[in-house]
Amino acid sequence: MTASPADRERVAVLLGRIPRGDFDVVVRTVSGDPAVLRNAPLLDDGTPMPTRHWLVHSGLRAAIGTLESHGGVRRAEAELDAEAIARAHAAHAAERDGDLPTGYEGPKPFGGVGGTRRGVKCLHAHYAHWLAGGADPVGAWVHEQLLDTDLMPADAPGRITS
Template sequence: MTSTAVTAQEAEVVHRQLGREPRGLLGVAHRCACGLPDVVETAPRLPDGSPFPTLYYLTCPRAAAAVSRLEGAGVMREMTARLADDPELAAAYARAHQDYLARRDAYEPLVGHPSAGGMPERVKCLHVLVAHSLAAGPGVNPFGDEALAALEDWGRGGPCVSVAPVILAAPDDSREGSR
């Protein structure tokens, strides 16, 4: 999926979701089933000039909480261990890393090409991997896809934050069972 420019209303929704002003906001990369942004693109360098390697940022508090529960259950350790035992999985994860870097570097290459989410050697942050899967679509990030398959649809219960007077956009249905 290609991100869309952020409207003032969407920026306000993201502010409500995060409980703070979003930093380096570039675009909406994915929307949940309720129509609100759940993944945004952030600049590789924040307004103060500091590098920020996390291009895709999961903003929906319901999604973030669900991913945190997976992390707490030890899923990241298991995924990292599988990298050593499964060369095909390791190669797919390395390709996901290259995809992530290419998308981020299209905005601004960061010195040393710092990783996001622990890619490609380990799984450090499922939030980043899930956000990458939602933004890029299925088949790009194997661990992001796995984590998504383990999660319930966080948008099913309606908006995660108050949306008045925000006008909802049509949900992104580029991913089967859009979240």
């Protein structure tokens, strides 16, 4: 994973801190600003990084925070098929774990989307996974909620399909 120096600098501004590990920008806004990162499975110091896709788009983070503050996590769990959510967790974990160094024997990341093993922990992480092309029913649900509630920022990226 090799983010450009310009992307590393911009992501530091978006996060409000210097990123602690390697990443690629996998989704951008129409203007080219980073929106979703794909993180390496280990931070620079070897700490496991369970969250594969990280949403850095400030407008989307705020909009999804609004969904969460209005019971969005509970609503998503109630409205969506638990098995489909479990499949999204498994696919997320498999992709992330597939990037561990060959022969790596140290502590490994755990869980699926957002580091959880089942259910929904963080709508932001599910949406980032979905935007990056993951088959994530929670991310798709979040997208529909953003559109239905007019919370979608004007500069928000579309979903990557390839």
